[in-house]
Amino acid sequence: MATNQKKQSKSERAQALMRQQQRKERQRNLLVVGSVVVAVAIIAVVMVVVSGKNDTTGKAVTASGTPQNLTGAYNVVVGKSSAPTTIKVYEDLQCPICQQFEQAAGQQIQAAIADGKIKVDYHMVAFLDRSSSTEYSSRALNAAMAVLSTAGPDAFLRFHTIAYQNQPAEGSAGVPDSTLIDWAVQAGADKADVTPLIDDNAYHQWVVNATDQMSKDEVTGTPTVFINGKKYVSPQDALTAVIAATK
Amino acid sequence: MKHWIGVLARLIVGVVDVWAGVVKFPDPAANVRQVRAFQILPEAVVPTVGHALPTVEILIGAMLILGLLTRTFAVLAGIFFVAFIIGIASAWARGLEINCGCFGSHGVPADPHRQYAVDIARDLGLVICAVWLVVWPRTRLALDNLLFPHHERLADGDESEEAVEV
Numbered sequence: 001m002a003t004n005q006k007k008q009s010k011s012e013r014a015q016a017l018m019r020q021q022q023r024k025e026r027q028r029n030l031l032v033v034g035s036v037v038v039a040v041a042i043i044a045v046v047m048v049v050v051s052g053k054n055d056t057t058g059k060a061v062t063a064s065g066t067p068q069n070l071t072g073a074y075n076v077v078v079g080k081s082s083a084p085t086t087i088k089v090y091e092d093l094q095c096p097i098c099q100q101f102e103q104a105a106g107q108q109i110q111a112a113i114a115d116g117k118i119k120v121d122y123h124m125v126a127f128l129d130r131s132s133s134t135e136y137s138s139r140a141l142n143a144a145m146a147v148l149s150t151a152g153p154d155a156f157l158r159f160h161t162i163a164y165q166n167q168p169a170e171g172s173a174g175v176p177d178s179t180l181i182d183w184a185v186q187a188g189a190d191k192a193d194v195t196p197l198i199d200d201n202a203y204h205q206w207v208v209n210a211t212d213q214m215s216k217d218e219v220t221g222t223p224t225v226f227i228n229g230k231k232y233v234s235p236q237d238a239l240t241a242v243i244a245a246t247k
Numbered sequence: 248m249k250h251w252i253g254v255l256a257r258l259i260v261g262v263v264d265v266w267a268g269v270v271k272f273p274d275p276a277a278n279v280r281q282v283r284a285f286q287i288l289p290e291a292v293v294p295t296v297g298h299a300l301p302t303v304e305i306l307i308g309a310m311l312i313l314g315l316l317t318r319t320f321a322v323l324a325g326i327f328f329v330a331f332i333i334g335i336a337s338a339w340a341r342g343l344e345i346n347c348g349c350f351g352s353h354g355v356p357a358d359p360h361r362q363y364a365v366d367i368a369r370d371l372g373l374v375i376c377a378v379w380l381v382v383w384p385r386t387r388l389a390l391d392n393l394l395f396p397h398h399e400r401l402a403d404g405d406e407s408e409e410a411v412e413v
Contacts, residue, residue, distance in 0.1 A: 032394050036316055040306055047302040055275035130274060215280035220345045233344045
């Protein structure tokens with residue numbers, strides 16, 4: 001009888017001890033989980049803030065950082081205002097499909113502009129900076145805007161043609177500023193005028209904002225073509241329609 | 248065996264997530280455009296979501312690779328993949344021409360419909376891995392084993408009480 005009681009109290013004590021240990025373990029686990037969660041949250045906040053800081057999209061552009069001779073805020077219309085057909089096009093100077101489009105239709109487009117059949121509303125963007133090691137996409141657009149600013153829409157169109165004819169391959173180092181200046185001069189810009197604009201990447205913030213505007217216009221790829229307001233997303237359909245419109 | 252399948256599941260989901268996040272991280276503006284392209288979220292939250300996306304991917308992936316709070320982060324990963332699937336499917340249904348942008352790709356793919364199907368299939372595979380880890384979160388080579396050594400089951404925040412009672 002006495003031994004039985006002893007046994008029971010022993011096992012009770014053992015159970016109490018176990019419960020106490022479990023409580024301790026639970027507290028320790030909560031502490032560990034809590035610390036890990038807090039650490040992850042801190043890292044997350046820091047990374048998101050850094051990511052946000054890296055994005056200058058929407059930052060105000062100064063007067064000297066805004067290209068001259070634009071038609072709207074982020075576009076330039078080339079051609080006679082009386083032309084019955086308006087072709088609106090979103091293009092990136094680094095985009096290979098845009099290059100194919102320009103190679104197939106560029107000459108007809110320019111002839112039709114000259115004949116007063118069409119006017120072209122160029123919305124140039126630069127979202128392919130990661131396709132080159134030198135952010136060619138945005139530097140090339142900056143150079144195109146330098147030409148537009150200092151020499152007008154026709155010179156801009158010539159630069160646009162030269163840039164597509166000499167487009168660097170994706171994944172390459174792009175083209176140095178000195179070459180962009182050469183192209184600008186070839187297009188009819190004054191070397192002394194465009195050199196500082198190209199060297200300083202003067203319109204960079206405008207280029208960033210123009211690219212964001214494309215996304216707000218619900219255009220998600222290039223080339224995207226509108227003919228008198230009708231949207232063509234497939235490059236093949238766009239090409240066929242543009243060729244028809246230039247005839 | 249189950250424990251090693253869990254390791255594989257952790258590594259698959261973890262590496263894919265970290266990779267997707269690391270590729271996206273350097274171009275926050277592109278991530279914002281990508282989120283906007285789905286035309287699902289209101290513009291007021293689009294920039295925040297775009298900026299947070301790669302961070303969330305990197306952290307979920309890193310926690311799964313480390314095997315730290317495995318079940319909790321497997322749940323988060325699963326929720327994310329399901330959200331992606333819904334986003335892609337809805338973009339597909341609405342005829343939007345977008346690339347999923349999962350790995351920082353750009354431009355409209357040559358054949359968007361095939362691309363949508365491939366993206367959804369990949370995300371479904373990842374959901375299966377995540378579900379496996381939610382059901383069997385105890386795996387080999389996981390920090391959870393060091394931090395919560397005593398119980399057989401996972402010692403996650405929401406599970407620890409149950410686990411201790413076992």
